[in-house]
Amino acid sequence: MGLKLGQAVKMAVKSILAKKGRSFLTMLGIIIGIASVMTIVATIDGYNRKVMEAFEAQGTNKITVSLSLSDGSNGFEKIYDYCQGLGDDVVGVTPNTQMWGTVKYGAKTSDTMDWQQRPRVYFGSDQYAKVNSFTVARGRDLNKIDIDGYHQVCVLGARAAKAMFDYADPLYQDITINGVPFTVVGVYVEKDAGSSYSVDSVIALPYTASRFFTDMSEDMSECAVKVKDSQTVAPVMAKLQSYVNSLTQDGERGWGYAYSEQQWRDESNSILTMISVVLGSIAGISLLVGGIGIMNIMLVTVTERTREIGIRRAIGAERASIVTQFLVEAAMICGVGGVIGIVIGYGGTHLAGTLLAGLVGEEMSLYPSLTITLAAFAFSVSLGILFGMYPAIKASGLQPVVALRAE
């Protein structure tokens, strides 16, 4: 006994198709609502993920220390030495200085490359790889002897190697940077295969080699300190800050500060969440309006079809069967609307990604995650059930004879 679900679905399809225009207009509310909520949530979620990935790729648990002393002594070395005294809490210390330069290998020059592919030259200490979470794939890393001996060697990130050497073996090849020759002694493992502008485009030189470049200042004023874990960030940062303060004598003899991206990240995270909630709720209002539209149209449908309901009741439909019929119909309108909304949401998210990319100047192809997609679909179907409930119960509640009398 009773109406089978498959049958109810067939009936719903028939009834929706019988009134195509009205069904579509009803769906429109759901389509717009789902598409906008999805675009907003997915864009923010995707952007957040990009930011996270960028942080992860740069290496987590890092503290940046900037120190410039007016007596001209090397700030980095002071920090480096100080950190060696902090024991296990500090994983590594390296300068964080980038140099704009032309990298050449034979006839190949970085000047003609797409800026996203172009290798980027960094000065590092022997702990550069540790701080930036690189591991050596081939050859060796920079070491203390390279630093102390002003060796003209370099280690390439996977992308930089690819950009300069294609599939040729870069090891022990000579490249020039702004005309100064360097020998490739190692290649790092690729960290961030996904994005186009990548940390893997790095070329790491011993920071002492900066003396070969006339336009580089001798001191490495900014450096990165990598600590053991996220709990260690704050205490080490406090120590570094007070050390910096003691060196500059609170700004009398230069300037300096210590900060952590982690703080910045947490802040940006909570700001993004807040934006997401605010925009999401605004878009959610359109979903609510869509849902009320569903309820309204289902009420009209129920009224129009009171006689049909009466006939069905008279020939043996239980109340539950009538409720099922109308609920399935409402859920289906919302489900189909949801699917269309999701498709538009995908497009919207992609578009938002492109617009954001224009703003940020970084390529960003954003797509909603599977979780968001499934959640959007489930949400729209339950919206149909929620707002279809009242009309459906109303439809089933009539005495058969009363329903039959309706015109």
Place this chain on the structure above:
Amino acid sequence: MLISIKDVYKIYGEGLESEVRALDGVSLEIDNGEFVAIAGQSGSGKSTMMNVLGCLDIPTYGDYFLAGKDVALLTDKELSRIRNKEIGFIFQGYNLIPSLNAVENVELPLIYQGVSPFSRRDVAMEALERVGLADRAKHLPAEMSGGQQQRVAIARAIAAHPPIIMADEPTGALDSKTGLEVLSFLQQLNREGSTILLITHDNGIAATARRIVRLSDGKIVEDHEQEVDWA
């Protein structure tokens, strides 16, 4: 006893000055296999009677036993099952669902029995064949004449082979020839063992029934059996 009602009242607007007693203390027993005409002028309460007997409406007071069961104690589910399996309705206005074609309309009671689509189509076609409309199976009600629509409605009523058929003015909207066809079909069903309740205002039609129950102002004023000569 198949149907037994005792002191049944159906009162609209009870206690008001305008209260209407559609059924005013009616008692009636109908046995298996009877062919009963419930006759009366319009407003005599005969349709209300059918609605109550057909479990489409609830009496205000009084007892109704259907095949020994107290209808007042049945749940919606049980009442639905009775309307679905025990009673076939033929309404005056046909009451076909306009968006469904003939065979889909006939299938409706079977859908609510949960019969599978294939055997349901077979059973429905069989019923349409019995009323001589197999060739109109795919036609919508609007594409058929009144007589054809009534035959679809009859096919729907008999599709699930219910033991009781209740027909409310089944000939009311038909010309006399088609009306007679419908009547003889009901007589045929009765000969095959169905219990028939025929509601009519037409004395000529009532006269073709084995038993006539006449209602006036919600009361039974006449109840007699007669010999009939069915072709």
